[in-house]
Structures are given as structure tokens and as C-alpha cells.
Amino acid sequence: MFKLCYPLGQEAGRSIHHSAVNLEQIERAVAASSGSGVAAGLIQAEGDGGAALPSVSLEQLLYSETAVREGIANAPPPEVLPNLRRLARGLDRVVDLLGHPLEISSGYRCELLNRRVGGTPESQHVLGSAADFTCEPFGPPADVAAAIARSPIRFDQCILEFGRWVHLSFAARPRRRTLSIYSPGVYVEGLRGPDGRALA
Numbered sequence: 001m002f003k004l005c006y007p008l009g010q011e012a013g014r015s016i017h018h019s020a021v022n023l024e025q026i027e028r029a030v031a032a033s034s035g036s037g038v039a040a041g042l043i044q045a046e047g048d049g050g051a052a053l054p055s056v057s058l059e060q061l062l063y064s065e066t067a068v069r070e071g072i073a074n075a076p077p078p079e080v081l082p083n084l085r086r087l088a089r090g091l092d093r094v095v096d097l098l099g100h101p102l103e104i105s106s107g108y109r110c111e112l113l114n115r116r117v118g119g120t121p122e123s124q125h126v127l128g129s130a131a132d133f134t135c136e137p138f139g140p141p142a143d144v145a146a147a148i149a150r151s152p153i154r155f156d157q158c159i160l161e162f163g164r165w166v167h168l169s170f171a172a173r174p175r176r177r178t179l180s181i182y183s184p185g186v187y188v189e190g191l192r193g194p195d196g197r198a199l200a
Contacts, residue, residue: 061087061107061131064117072113080128083170084108087129090170093153098144100137105165107131124157130169132161141166145191146199149178160191160199 061084067074076084087107095102109117109125124130135144145160148168156171159179180192191199 058084058088060104061128063104064106064109064113066116067110067113070116072110072116074108074110074113076108076110076128080108083128086170086172087131090153090155090168091131091133094148094168097147097151097153098135098138100135102131102133102135104131104133124169129156129171130167132165132167134165142191142193142199145178149176149191158191159187163194 062074062076064072064074066072091102091104106117106125107130108128109119109123111121111126114121114123114126119125125132134141138144138147141164142160145158145166148155148158148166154170154174155176156169156174157167157177157179159167159181161167161181163182178191179187179189181187182194188196193199
């Protein structure tokens with residue numbers, strides 16, 4: 001049995017929360033999206049015996065202040081949905097690891113939105129495979145990235161970006177690659193501080 005915890009298009013906050021979600025219903029939420037850049041509310045599934053499953057808000061993966069401001073419909077095509085499911089499940093594991101919600105600043109980006117924010121054409125955000133976030137209750141982005149890198153989470157790339165947020169992606173064949181960037185376009189291997197010191 002499936003039910004919507006929030007009406008479609010109604011903002012439910014930007015953080016990931018713990019309650020049940022059925023990621024198989026992403027297609028239904030996207031199809032019913034308003035096209036405003038905020039695609040759907042939290043979708044809840046009741047499993048056997050009403051047991052709760054991990055949760056993620058699709059709305060948070062699609063929300064973009066730039067999309068809202070410029071009237072860009074940031075709704076993913078069907079081929080991106082499997083990646084969004086994988087991303088949502090991966091972020092649930094991060095929430096469990098850190099013990100706090102994530103503040104997501106960027107998730108999926110349609111090609112137009114990606115160009116507007118200066119993203120590269122090959123960005124994993126366009127594929128629905130990556131999210132940028134912080135977790136202030138846990139600690140600074142460097143600590144968040146280091147915790148993820150030390151964990152058994154099967155991520156594809158974990159990038160400490162300008163010391164201000166974490167870029168995390170998931171893929172069918174995860175590489176568990178860690179990178180850092182402090183100058184536009186200049187990535188270095190591993191998690192490092194601005195002085196080049198290894199963090200993890």
C-alpha cells in the first residue's frame with residue numbers, strides 16, 4: 001500500500017528524514033510533477049507488517065533555487081530514474097552513517113539547468129547519479145567526506161569541493177574514488193585540505 005506523505009509540489013524541507021519510502025514509485029511522482037523545479041513530495045511505502053524502509057525525498061533531489069527562479073522544469077527523463085533510485089538509496093546509507101539529515105544543495109540537473117549553473121556537460125548531476133550536500137550537525141564537509149571514505153558505503157566518487165560541500169555519486173560499478181578541488185577545474189586525488197594535507 002502506498003501513500004503520499006506530502007501533496008505533490010508541496011515543499012517538505014530540504015533535509016533527508018527517516019521514514020518509509022518506495023523508490024519504485026518515483027516514476028509516478030515525476031509524471032505528476034508540477035514542472036516548477038520541485039517535482040514531488042515524500043512518497044511512503046508500507047512494507048510487510050508496516051515495517052519502515054529508509055527514506056529520501058525525491059523533491060530534495062530535484063529542487064533547485066535556480067530552476068525555480070528561472071522557471072526551468074527540472075524533471076528527469078525516464079532513463080534517469082534508475083540512477084535516482086540508486087542515488088536515493090546511497091544517500092540513505094549516508095544518513096544512517098552520520099546520524100543526521102543532509103542539507104542537499106544540488107541533486108539532479110536537467111541539461112538546461114546544468115548549463116545555467118556552470119556545470120560540465122558530462123556532470124554526474126545530469127545523469128541523476130550525484131548530489132552535493134553538507135551535514136552541519138555532524139561536522140564540517142571535510143569531516144563528512146572523511147567519514148564516508150572510511151565507511152563501507154559503495155560510492156562512485158566522493159569529492160570535497162572547495163572545502164564547502166561534499167559531492168557524492170553512485171554508479172552500477174562503484175569506484176570508491178576520492179578527490180578534492182580548491183581551484184576550478186583542478187582536481188587532486190584523495191581528500192585533502194587547501195594546503196594539500198591528506199585528510200583521509
